[in-house]
Amino acid sequence: MKKICGLALTLTVLLTWNSCNSANSGQFELYMSDLPVGAEKVNVQLSGIVILKSGGGSVTVGETAQTYDLLELQSFEQLIGERTVDATTYSEIRLTVDSASIVISGVTYNMQVTDTEVTVPVSFVVASGKTALVVLDFNADASVTETSPGVFTMTPVVQVKRVSF
Numbered sequence: 001m002k003k004i005c006g007l008a009l010t011l012t013v014l015l016t017w018n019s020c021n022s023a024n025s026g027q028f029e030l031y032m033s034d035l036p037v038g039a040e041k042v043n044v045q046l047s048g049i050v051i052l053k054s055g056g057g058s059v060t061v062g063e064t065a066q067t068y069d070l071l072e073l074q075s076f077e078q079l080i081g082e083r084t085v086d087a088t089t090y091s092e093i094r095l096t097v098d099s100a101s102i103v104i105s106g107v108t109y110n111m112q113v114t115d116t117e118v119t120v121p122v123s124f125v126v127a128s129g130k131t132a133l134v135v136l137d138f139n140a141d142a143s144v145t146e147t148s149p150g151v152f153t154m155t156p157v158v159q160v161k162r163v164s165f
Helices: none
Strands: 008-016 025-033 041-053 058-062 066-069 078-086 089-104 107-113 117-125 132-139 144-148 151-154 158-164
Touching: 025 058, 041 078, 066 078, 089 151, 117 132, 117 158
Parallel strands: 107 151
Antiparallel strands: 008 025, 008 132, 025 078, 041 058, 041 066, 041 089, 058 078, 089 107, 089 117, 132 158, 144 151
């Protein structure tokens, strides 16, 4: 199997306290960025972003399907979801990947997505008056595989890169 090298998608989860909100909530923002790769486009369609509270319950941050060309995100971080959330401890981020494609030499190849729900265990706190920052690395080098000539699969590999409060 041949790995598609060089793509590192950085998902930046920025949780900020919004002073205009009540003492029991904060702001959740999710950003994506990307690094160069040997392809013209790598499209990923996300249709769900959910964060789970440590004590039970969840907050849906995004549920409208959006397609992102990861290669357009090489020089900036793009906001992909935001939501005011309860000030509490969270234990997990879940991303739903509906589809993916790659363009190489002008030819678009649809990729089979083997794991459509990506679960990222991470403990973070949205606290009154504080900012919590979680950076996720969507490792496309480990995620995209050419299984045979012109046949690609995506098994999303997403890891926590950094957490700060």
